[in-house]
Amino acid sequence: MYLSERYPDPAIRILDESFAKLVLALAKVERISSDCRWAEGPVWMGDHHCLLWSDVPSNRILRWDERTGQTSVFREPSNYANGNTRDLQGRLITCEHLGRRVTRTEYDGTVTVLADTFDAKPLNSPNDVVVSSDGAVWFTDPPFGIAGYYQGEKAQQEIPAATYRLDPKTGVLQVADATVQGPNGLAFSPDEKTLYVVQSRSAPRTLVAFDVAPDGTLSGKRDFIDAEAGTPDGFRVDIEGNLWCGWGMGTAELDGVRIFNPKGQAIGHIALPERCANLTFGGTHRNRLFMASSTSVYSLFVNTQGATVASHF
DSSP: OOOOOOOOOTEEEEGGGGGGGOOOOOOOEEEEOOOOEEEEEEEEGGTTTTTEEGGGGEEEEEEETTTOEEEOOOSSSSSSSEEEEOOOOOOOEEEEETTTEEEEEEEEEEEEEEEEEEEEEEEOOOOEEEETTTTTTEEEEEEEEEEEEEEHHHOOOOOOOOOEOOOOTOEEEEESOOOOSEEEEEOOOOOOSEEEEETTTTSSEEEEEEEOTTTOOOEEEEEEEEEEEEEOOOOBBTTTOEEEEESSSOOOOOOEEEOOOSSSSEEEEEEEOOOOOEEEEETTTTTTTEEEBBEEEEEEESOBOOOSSSGGG
């Protein structure tokens, strides 16, 4: 369902003229699915022409078919799944609040646990996940999913919140960073020399940036974006290094997607009727933005493509 009858879509706001080249004059925001409680973790499955995403409180993963436009249940129960991505072999990687673990769905549908403990203690509630080009699985582990019974089950936090890297060769789980307050969404720059992480328990919220060494170690932590009144959650990066960030919750005027250039300057905004939690690029040419936004999923064709690290194909 189109939200506007006009071209160009007034929901697409140009905050800096550099954003104009990323906008398609004859593309509108579409609502492709609804009836969720909290839509999160969208991932494009190009070989199946479908989008998967988590409806966290409903304890299910949903599937939207590009060819039919129909939504169906992919997995229920989902162990209160949150973030999703794909590895280099195209397998689904999922953060699960229940079980406090990160899993991989194999080609035959069986589920393999990649990580559920650190230092012999249970993880908190893995939240968002990306895979780098060396095959390493990176994920954030805040305690949000164990804070109550709505997005998981209430439990005691036994280890600090952290961002982790699972080594693809040894299978060893390492703390990449434990200084970000409430680590949430994360993504790499196109060259993978920078890792961005949402700090969702700072006031105001910020996106921080790290330098990434060839061996995966992080250094040079710095504030990259001050969200001010905004509430960033999940985000993805396009081939030019722009950050497309789920945004909102402060006021209706903020709800949607805020776009920042590689220098951290806000250049555009896509207004939505509800807060956007997370998003991904998909479609045949990776030029269709899918936005998981509270109770619905929206899409918009744009004049760029998602970066081609594993998390975006």
